[in-house]
Amino acid sequence: MTVATAPPDVPFADPDVSIVRLHGEACYWCGAAHATLTPAGSVATPVVGGGVRIWFIVACPEHQARRPR
Numbered sequence: 001m002t003v004a005t006a007p008p009d010v011p012f013a014d015p016d017v018s019i020v021r022l023h024g025e026a027c028y029w030c031g032a033a034h035a036t037l038t039p040a041g042s043v044a045t046p047v048v049g050g051g052v053r054i055w056f057i058v059a060c061p062e063h064q065a066r067r068p069r
Contacts, residue, residue, distance in 0.1 A: 010054055011068045013043035027060040028068070035060040041067045 013022065020026045026033040028040055040059035044052040059066060 005052065007044075007054075010042050010044045010052075012052075013045050013055065013068075015045075017043075021057065022055040024056060024058045026058075027063055028057040029063040029066060030060060032060040032062075038064050040064065043068050 017028070018026070018031065020033070021028045021031060022043070022045070024037070027035065027037060028043070037058035037060060040057050040063070042054050042056050044054050047053050057068070
């Protein structure tokens with residue numbers, strides 16, 4: 001079995017996060033979709049068969065200073 005590892009500066013997303021948040025269609029932290037959304041970094045998810053996928057996420061004005069850890 002291959003273990004998925006992300007680059008050191010990219011944290012893994014919570015496994016329960018909504019796909020619209022991963023697709024950058026809603027704020028990663030609160031899910032707001034009807035707000036001005038700005039880039040907020042990236043998160044990783046494991047890929048079936050090994051490896052990771054990097055997702056570029058967005059944030060609403062209330063969470064734009066927040067970054068994934």
